[in-house]
Amino acid sequence: MKDCDATRMSLTRRAALGTIGVGGLALSGRLAQAQGAKPQEIKVGIATYLSGPASVFGVPGRQTAEMLFDEINAAGGIAGIKVRPIFVDEGPGVDHVVGEYRRLVQNEGVHLVFAAISSADCLACAPLADELKRPTLLWDCGTQRIFEDNRYSYAFRTQANATPEILAALLYLLKVKPDFKSIAVINQDYAWGRDSWDIFRTALNTLKPGVKVAAELFPRFGATDFSTEVTRVLALRPDVVLSTSWGGDLDALIRQSSDRKLFERATFVMPLAESSLQRVGKALPAGHIVGARGDHWFLHPSPADPERLKRFTESYRSRFNAYPIYPCFHMAQAVSAMKAGIEKAVAAKGGGWPTDAELAAAFKGLEFPSPTASVRIREDGQGLENQLIGTTLHSDRYPFPVLTDMVVFPAESVTTPVGQKSADWLKTLSPEMVAKLPQALAFR
Amino acid sequence: MSRRAETLLALAGAALVVGLAYAVPWLRFVLTIALAKGLAVLGILLLLRAGQVSFGHALYLALAAYAVAFGTAVVPEALLLVPAAGLLAGLVGLVIGLFVVRYREIFFGMLNLALSMVFYSVLEKFYAITHGADGIRLGPVTFLGLPLAGETAEWTVLGLALVLVLGFGALVRVALASPWGEALAGIKTRETRLDFMGVSPRRVLLIAYVASAVMAGCGGALIALTTRHVTPALAYWTTSGELVFIAILGGAGSVLGPFLGAAAYELTRVYAAALVANAWQAVLGIVLLCVIVFAPGGLWGLIARRRRAA
Structure with missing residues (x-):
């Protein structure tokens, strides 16, 4: 049946292109492969930001994918088959x-899709994965709603979600600065800025009730001027300033806060600032709390396989002249999950090529190595990923701040259990969990 | 061009859409979106006839799309949701229209732009209800009581879009040839003359404005039913700009122009994105520049010129 479809498609697509008058733009495509037949190459559709403000994450993600796909192909491919990314x-x-998702599946005939950076795109693509029955790895988006509100058989997340990412930063703050009395928040005015503050505030009210919220500031997404916010926070003098902003917004906030000495008055908590460190350089002073949406840090203090992390960092650095940031690690995790998943499915079939359903099933419960540790995909599709939070430190060895006093939070301790909603689970936390945190590890 | 030739062209176009959608499954989605946007542009065409450009019709697109998204929780029936969303867009269009038809040209365009951006901010700020930029997903939808899912859903929505497009297209074609249509063109040439003839230009423009809002609303409802996930980006000014872009690309000479433009726009975009994922905007921009320089009447103008020559 599939083969019939294939011939029909190949003929008519050419005809269709001619009719539209864009015959010259003919797309390279693979005929829909019969289920279970071994493909010539493994095609992977990768949704990432190549334009717009979020390309600060999307382009490093793409670069990492290109690098890792090249490495896999140089080593002979996965299960002997070469891989090819389509961005x-x-x-x-x-x-x-x-x-584009439909095009990737129905025209390009990709075997897997990596989607996406934007939470809205993930929310839209996960149901599509089930509808079109194509295994889909959610490689970078943050929202916890995907697997808490729905169940999918073809969508899996190869990283953590907003809840552990924000909770880890709060626990770290409670550990290193337990006696703070007031907090101000400066977040971007869109879903992530609101969602992350919601998570932080819910957990804060449970773990340390009575902290005064001095100000909730939501400057416009893409704002370049933060003088109002900085002035306000300078006047209110909170002990802690939280900002989950990223990209150009965060860079501008850090530079302007630095110019006006706000960093000397308050401790900043910035769960995404690892991705800005190389751009802002030493404008960001020492002693502020920085996270990386996971255990992503090229100087991870206790990687499972130090050689692997070193190799990853060095090859990225030699090829793109920058240290890898968290989207690079997220992409590496998706690629590693893909490799482990396909190998598992092929092994389960005794060397044969799996159907889409068999390949999807392989991701459930899959444990795969990441550059720093390993990630396990839970039965609900959510990945269990450790979280690393640290404090900035200026070192002569790097032109930008590095992290010290790093705490690596085990994934299970900060992730919402299967079947529970983050908003409810965060209210059941107990303050004792701060005392049980792992030892902080210093920069060496 | 004669009415008969246009009708034949429209039917041929519809047949081509169905043929393409059958032959190339992934184009079904793209073509449905193109028809939905074309419908919104058809409304903009009415305003263009009066010499007015609205940079804010995404407001009605998004309003209807969100109405459908929220509506699925109450009534899942597509045949009720689409008219309801169109009607809501029309009502809001009437209220806003009462203000904006007092203005002309840049003031008309900018006021529309401002109002659509207000709605965009509302969608972003009422975060607890709208989930902000993450958007909301449509619940299950039925058609005549039957659940819409998978390939049937794609065909049904495409069919619905074709019916709406042909219906509204015929209506607009008839309306433009009527005295009201001539009065609309009169606003562009010399508005005072209408006053002297005892015709109220404001009323003429208001009717066009409300009709355009209804059409944008139907387009928005179709987009929601196709993507099944709505985000505030639908109300952002770039979406309004896209509609005006399509209107220029297609040409304002005929009711077929908007659909020609929308299909060309969407297909150029997907093929450009497939060929050069990181420079598709440049391709789109160059295409528009070429149209402006070499075919000021839009794609429709090219066809009409060739027919005249022949």
């Missing part, structure tokens, strides 16, 4: 990405 841009928005 699509998330920049134009959800309806474009949904259309």
